[in-house]
Amino acid sequence: MTGTRLDTGRIRAARRLIDPMFLDTPLYPCGALSRGLGCTVSIKLETANPVRSFKARATEVVTSRLLGNGSEAAVCASAGNLGHALAWSGCRRGLDITVVASRTAPVAKLDRIRALGATLQLSDGDFDTAREQAAAIARREGIRLVEDSQDVETCEAAAIIGLELLDSPGSFDAVLIALGGGALATGVGHILKALAPGVEVICVQPAGAPAMTQSWRQRQVVTTDSTDTIADGVAARRPIPAVLDDLLLVVDDAVLVQESSIVAGMRMLFTHAGLVVEPSAALGIAAILEDRDRFAGRHVVTVVCGSNVDVDAFQRWIGSVPRP
DSSP states (O other): OOSSSOOHHHHHHHGGGSOGGGSSOOEEEOHHHHHHHTSEEEEEETTSSTTSBTHHHHHHHHHHHHHHTTOOEEEEEESSHHHHHHHHHHHTTTOEEEEEEETTSOHHHHHHHHHTTOEEEEESSOHHHHHHHHHHHHHHHTOEEEOTTTSHHHHHHHHHHHHHHHHSSSOOSEEEEEOSSSHHHHHHHHHHHHHOTTSEEEEEEETTSOHHHHHHHHTSOOOOSOOOOSOGGGOOSSOOHHHHHHHHHHOSEEEEEOHHHHHHHHHHHHHHHOOOOOGGGGHHHHHHHHOHHHHTTOEEEEEEOBOOOOHHHHHHHHOOOOOO
8 A cells, every 4th residue: 555654564563562462352253243233243352451442552652662762751632542551551661651631531541541650631621622732741841742643653553453354364345443533544444455455444433523534525624613422532623634644545435323323332232242342432333233235244344442431321321231
């Protein structure tokens, strides 16, 4: 694949910087889901690790390189998962980590960031406001600003998921990827278009946070004034131009789904696969639910990208579930 910021050689090299506990995550067909949805559904489970999301792939690469360059500190803005992962990867390497998050971020995510030893600063606005605050801290203190999706390392680390998909036995027709800032979609999309161009790459975003999907459709950056979705992990208003440029080269389609379908997807993943997931991780199932005919009889992989969800919120959305 040419034209994107990503490089397949660098992606393969980045694999060596990541703690093996975050690599080769489970990929398996789920018969119960498949029967309920009318297509073969395989789950790529990115939650079976200490930070419960795919983001640690990126933070392992970033912090390894920071340490190698003699850096001592870094800051990021996060809806929760990136901050959790950066705290885990950075603090265990002795780096001074600051995370800026919205006050409205799930309490469970914020508590885990604090528990890992990072400094947590809360923003009164949304994710994009937190991003501005993090950038100001980086400028003032002269430290590294880790920007998910903007930093090509985050996209290339996510791309390793694509390599793992292709290393697995068997074949598949399409991959459904949650779309927020775009690191996961551009990374996996880059690998699939370079090495398996026949696989359809489909991004899924909530209708209540449509900025990146609208940008992809119009082939130019489209911003929104606000977001309204339970999928906080993908609720950004301002797409990054360079990420959109990559996305336009590696994605076959971008679709929007309703909140009710996201909740139904979470319920199906819990009921049929035994998985407690955050809303962003259910976007792929939501897409199948809203367009069953499109996927009928096909083999579809959905990337279950995170499970950092507040238990009380999860209970409200899908009904009573047992507490740990």
